[in-house]
Amino acid sequence: MTNSDAVRRLVNLTFALLGSDTPRSIAWVGANVDGYEGRKPEALDSLIRRDVRDLRAMWVPVRIENGELFLNKERYELPPVELTEAEASAVGLAADLAQGANLGAFARSGWTKLAASGATRTFDSPAISSVSNDITRLNPETLRWLLYGVRKPTRLEFDFTPSQGAAAQRRRVDPWGIVPLNNRAYLVGWDVDKDAERVFRVRKISHVKPVEADGFHAAEGDLQTLVETLLQGPVADAAVTVRGGAGDELASRGVREGDVIQLRGVERDWLVRTVASLAGNVTAIEPADVRRDVVELLKGAAQ
Known part of the structure; x- marks a missing residue:
């Protein structure tokens, strides 16, 4: 069995318990959760107990008592994640x-x-x-x-x-x-x-x-x-002009003025890599030395 098989089984078990308002028995897991099917009762019991130990080692609040599995949802669930x-x-x-x-x-x-x-x-x-x-x-x-x-x-x-x-x-x-x-x-x-x-x-x-x-x-x-602090490299100032409101990551570290994002004292390596990732939406980069580094990075990636 590969690592991906074990990971898939653990994920399936976690979400099966999250989706239930009541404890789930070992027999129910064996019959309903992908990855546990086709096992004899003794083997199923041993596998589930081992998986519970692995989940707890990764700080998932799950436990097994008297042949039933519990997951404390209040200590597990996160608030909704909002992404741009x-x-x-x-x-x-x-x-x-x-x-x-x-x-x-x-x-x-x-x-x-x-x-x-x-x-x-x-x-x-x-x-x-x-x-x-x-x-x-x-x-x-x-x-x-x-x-x-x-x-x-x-x-x-x-x-x-x-x-x-x-x-x-x-x-x-x-x-x-x-x-x-x-x-x-x-x-x-x-x-x-x-x-x-x-x-x-x-x-x-x-x-x-x-x-x-x-x-x-x-x-x-x-x-x-x-x-x-430990990883801080050289810093730089820059003005990056973008199209269509692109460059949210840049704007989070600077100030957006229309299509231009002004950055002051940001890590140079981060700046060059981030601007390069927006190449299709960037129309101007100042100063010239930052522009040159972005161009060199893109050439290297193309090669």
Whole structure:
């Protein structure tokens, strides 16, 4: 059985319980939930109990008592999500592109909402600030252990590959959270060996496991601000002219004046990549050096 089979089964079970106002029996799950059919009672009971443990490890408020399954909806459900037209298109595109035994299955099934809910064993605060493309493309087992380390909290050991072709580095980290930035997701925490705060892009993390530790370095301050500070690159000012009201992401970091979006002191790398993604709707870019970088990025993508 592949990871995608297990993910689909867990998602099906979660939404079957969400759709019911009463507890569901093990027999009902075996007869009605896709992924559990055709099993003998003993095997079905064992599989469901294992899946309940896995769901609870991912902070879904489900439990099993006397052969019946319960899901606490009050601690699970999120308020309605309102997306702009551009955001909805991006979500749809991400779902269409998602393939293979990874969290693309989460995106197609609605699991990203479940994972982003921030439900914990005490269901009190989020571990993921929002969903990014990195999260939806992450290996489910990797995400599971990262969330476990954040929620426990407990020290984690993992391989980190800083760049393509580079040798993997074994790191020991006290994890504080997973933070999105510029459509990427980062694990932020205390690097034990470096004795300092560090940020790791989650897509470059693998082979995660918890390790014993005498203590745990607690986070100080806002994690989003910390990640932005640690990753802050060169900044730039720019004026970008767009057609048809495009460029909502740019406008969220600047000021829209008609067709022109004025930006001050924004991260240059983010600016160049975001403008490049709007190439079909951009009619002018100032200053010239930002325009040149956008053109070079688009040429590289075309090649």
